[in-house]
Ligand code: SF4
Ligand code: SF4
């Protein structure tokens with residue numbers, strides 16, 4: 619897999635081939651990138667702190683707390699900090715991330731979570747949909763890369779691990795379809811429920827769907843499980859809703875097990891939930907694909923035949939070299955800019971078009 623040069627073997631072919639699953643040993647690649655960077659004169663002596671990767675980590679941590687402002691009250695006894703965060707609640711639109719509406723003292727909710735719940739009440743969510751489309755058309759899926767708490771946790775779980783498993787392009791392509799199937803089921807149920815409520819025939823359907831009636835994705839939504847079920851019902855109960863969870867403790871345990879396993883798997887498969895399972899990712903990708911801000915490669919600097927560092931570090935396992943130099947229109951790009959930070963030739967550029 620690796621050679622003396624430290625390059626990772628890759629054919630560089632652009633077709634979807636039967637490339638075998640490969641375990642990519644990142645230390646070699648990262649070492650090589652580091653060496654190259656060290657040879658370059660440092661423009662910024664504080665580059666270790668003030669760089670894109672660190673900036674993204676700070677933003678991710680900040681939003682993680684903003685979305686879970688209850689932590690400051692519950693654990694640190696700092697109600698004023700909580701108040702500061704929730705003061706944004708009324709002025710912030712939903713963002714294209716995963717964040718449950720029910721999160722106690724959460725400053726931001728996710729567009730997908732809001733859309734789903736609004737649809738199921740029989741109302742068309744004009745504002746949420748409009749805000750979501752505008753954000754995605756401008757900055758693509760940057761909120762996935764910089765804000766979404768579920769993406770953040772996966773990134774931090776992946777951080778200490780220096781090897782990751784990259785499925786072959788054909789396997790990856792098949793696995794990515796799973797989120798489309800989940801999306802169809804979840805949105806289909808929400809619309810069905812909405813129509814039933816609007817026509818006054820929801821009673822039987824509500825009884826049949828049970829906990830899936832108002833938000834079909836919620837029982838398997840890691841954001842809902844962590845920031846609503848775990849936070850409000852278990853760690854910091856404020857209402858009798860806790861009783862419901864104690865009475866259905868078996869199911870809650872299954873939910874926590876699912877979330878725990880999900881994050882453990884991220885250790886080897888970066889952002890696997892985002893790539894394969896998240897139905898919101900499918901929706902956001904539709905509009906983000908043609909976003910105004912995107913990633914491109916400088917053809918004068920990029921050496922795709924001898925280098926694939928950007929693909930190795932990409933948490934979304936995007937075969938960047940398969941795209942045209944000009945603009946990488948990928949519905950899966952989360953604008954994390956890891957490819958830009960690691961490219962040894964500074965060939966990755968931000969495109970505005
Ligand atoms: S794809 Fe990942 S980062 Fe984006 S909304 Fe889903 S969980 Fe969050
Ligand atoms: S963009 Fe950079 S990392 Fe990617 S193939 Fe080109 S030179 Fe290598």
Ligand code: SF4
Pocket residue numbers: 913928931932933934935936938950951952953954955956957958
């Ligand atoms: S292509 Fe670059 S910016 Fe997009 S997800 Fe991959 S590493 Fe991040």
